[in-house]
Amino acid sequence: MEMFYGAMQYREPGVLLWRGFTLQEFANQCFGNKFDNGKGRQMPIHYGSTKHNYFTVASTVGTQIPHAVGAAYALKMEERDACTVTYFGDGGTSTGDFHAALNFAAVMEVPVIFICRNNGWAISTPSADQFRSDGIVVRGQAYGVHSIRVDGNDALAMYNAVNEARTMAIGEQKPILIEALTYRAGHHSTSDDSTKYRPGDEIEWWRMAQDPVTRFRKWIEMKGWWSAEAESEFRSSVRKQVLNAIQVAEKVEKPPIKELFTDVYDFPPPNLCEQEASLREAIRRHPQDYPPDFLM
Numbered sequence: 001m002e003m004f005y006g007a008m009q010y011r012e013p014g015v016l017l018w019r020g021f022t023l024q025e026f027a028n029q030c031f032g033n034k035f036d037n038g039k040g041r042q043m044p045i046h047y048g049s050t051k052h053n054y055f056t057v058a059s060t061v062g063t064q065i066p067h068a069v070g071a072a073y074a075l076k077m078e079e080r081d082a083c084t085v086t087y088f089g090d091g092g093t094s095t096g097d098f099h100a101a102l103n104f105a106a107v108m109e110v111p112v113i114f115i116c117r118n119n120g121w122a123i124s125t126p127s128a129d130q131f132r133s134d135g136i137v138v139r140g141q142a143y144g145v146h147s148i149r150v151d152g153n154d155a156l157a158m159y160n161a162v163n164e165a166r167t168m169a170i171g172e173q174k175p176i177l178i179e180a181l182t183y184r185a186g187h188h189s190t191s192d193d194s195t196k197y198r199p200g201d202e203i204e205w206w207r208m209a210q211d212p213v214t215r216f217r218k219w220i221e222m223k224g225w226w227s228a229e230a231e232s233e234f235r236s237s238v239r240k241q242v243l244n245a246i247q248v249a250e251k252v253e254k255p256p257i258k259e260l261f262t263d264v265y266d267f268p269p270p271n272l273c274e275q276e277a278s279l280r281e282a283i284r285r286h287p288q289d290y291p292p293d294f295l296m
């Protein structure tokens, strides 16, 4: 059973990992080397994998939401036993794409699961400066989409909600929206300092008392399935695997220059040909700045 087509934002590498994308594939993408599925043409963390039915991540907020609905419509027309799932943040719901996608999904009755991570912030913009509705769940309901609000920091609650949503989406051929209430405990990105716009004790409270991994770990420890020793062994093993994947990826050559201009057009338009010629000329003039076989 194929089950799953994913159109994600940028905080869901866990989904891809779970589906079998390897640490080496993650590292190859981040280094944009010749084994990267995107041939080095995307920003780091913009993973994509045809093999895993995983659309390439787009940073343009919200654009993945109508893509997921379109893919779900295709699945419906082909009567496939599958649905799509798309993730986005509260900020994503402030885009027009979110509204168009929800309405289209509701009217066309397509099997799609919308998972909104309502983490309270779109970089430094708090939810209160984005919308005055009671979160996101009511917006789904307004469009006629079955919607549920879940504690997004409770792994088991999320698992159950998504499991049920999948059964409904495929069985009843309709869209489902899940609003996962959570908090972005880290900075938005490496270029952000969130202590500039929110109190440190608020961040600490979420990081300590509400951390979803700690909560889940407590539960499996209580069940006797996990222990402090298992945790530390696992962490050190994963750390080694990640470092190894990075070391391997950084030694692999970059994709050849010609790959930079392929895959969009059957016949590249004149402006693209000009850009390629001008890039090759620049490399010829400054060979010391590029690897020896870069012009291939």
Ligand SMILES: Cc1ncc(C[n+]2csc(CCOP(=O)(O)OP(=O)(O)O)c2C)c(N)n1
Residues within 6 Å of the ligand: 011, 059, 060, 061, 062, 088, 089, 090, 091, 092, 093, 117, 119, 121, 122, 123, 184, 188
């Ligand atoms: C169309 C568009 N507008 C603005 C940005 C800049 N931007 C990048 S991430 C982001 C905030 C997104 O917030 P949210 O969707 O809540 O996701 P979060 O990062 O909080 O998980 C913004 C405004 C962008 N990438 N794309």
